[in-house]
Amino acid sequence: MIEVLNVCKDFGHPPTRVLSGINLRIADGDFVSIHGRSGSGKSTLLYILSTLDHPTQGEVVFDGKKVKDMNVRDLDCLRNTQIGFIFQFHYLLPELTAIENVLLPPRKSGQQEKFRHRAYELITQFGLSGHEHKFPGQLSGGQQQRVAIARALIMRPKYLFADEPTGNLDYQNGLMVLDILKEVNTTQGATVVLVTHERDFSSMAKREVILKDGCQTSFPGP
Numbered sequence: 001m002i003e004v005l006n007v008c009k010d011f012g013h014p015p016t017r018v019l020s021g022i023n024l025r026i027a028d029g030d031f032v033s034i035h036g037r038s039g040s041g042k043s044t045l046l047y048i049l050s051t052l053d054h055p056t057q058g059e060v061v062f063d064g065k066k067v068k069d070m071n072v073r074d075l076d077c078l079r080n081t082q083i084g085f086i087f088q089f090h091y092l093l094p095e096l097t098a099i100e101n102v103l104l105p106p107r108k109s110g111q112q113e114k115f116r117h118r119a120y121e122l123i124t125q126f127g128l129s130g131h132e133h134k135f136p137g138q139l140s141g142g143q144q145q146r147v148a149i150a151r152a153l154i155m156r157p158k159y160l161f162a163d164e165p166t167g168n169l170d171y172q173n174g175l176m177v178l179d180i181l182k183e184v185n186t187t188q189g190a191t192v193v194l195v196t197h198e199r200d201f202s203s204m205a206k207r208e209v210i211l212k213d214g215c216q217t218s219f220p221g222p
């Protein structure tokens with residue numbers, strides 16, 4: 001369970017408020033979308049939810065433990081083993097092949113070989129067989145995004161955060177990505193939080209958070 005309690009975020013000097021009084025409860029196995037116009041605060045909220053940024057006020061709580069009270073080791077452990085993140089711009093490393101990019105998270109802890117089989121499984125599942133030894137520059141945008149998703153899933157995260165994963169894709173490729181996220185949610189039981197400005201994709205989530213100028217307009221409880 002992730003709880004967001006009265007979270008506010010300011011940027012700059014003098015401070016400008018970009019998130020105001022956000023309250024969410026995201027149960028394990030939930031599929032939540034964060035929807036709103038450009039600049040409404042979606043990415044900022046997702047970064048705070050996923051511990052990559054900190055709120056100016058308020059709390060984020062994972063399974064009863066405040067992120068603010070976690071020490072560096074607890075936070076590293078949470079990020080490396082329980083959280084998968086798909087970024088708005090996918091950040092594959094251009095000098096690594098598709099399979100090497102997928103294996104980056106376990107490589108950090110010297111577990112690359114242990115996860116190699118799973119990496120190939122994900123590559124196959126996402127229709128990327130035959131592309132595993134290509135560099136990102138030799139792949140289409142949709143293929144690159146699927147590599148980025150495989151990389152986010154390799155450690156079997158409990159929480160998957162995705163920031164506009166369909167943003168640079170055509171509708172068909174976008175649907176394929178949504179189907180992958182839905183499957184990860186239903187078959188692996190991962191909690192998925194998806195940021196999207198596309199209504200169609202947002203409405204595929206179990207619940208929607210609508211942001212308007214940094215304020216949530218509604219959010220039904222779990």
Ligand SMILES: Nc1ncnc2c1ncn2[C@@H]1O[C@H](COP(=O)(O)OP(=O)(O)OP(=O)(O)O)[C@@H](O)[C@H]1O
Binds near residue numbers: 042
């Ligand atoms: N590091 C930062 N420093 C200052 N202002 C920032 C910073 N990050 C975001 N902002 C501002 O906060 C507001 C919300 O930005 P955010 O990136 O969360 O929007 P978004 O809803 O994700 O937009 P988009 O759909 O375009 O990705 C914007 O006005 C943005 O300019």
Ligand SMILES: [Mg+2]
Binds near residue numbers: 088
């Ligand atoms: Mg954004």
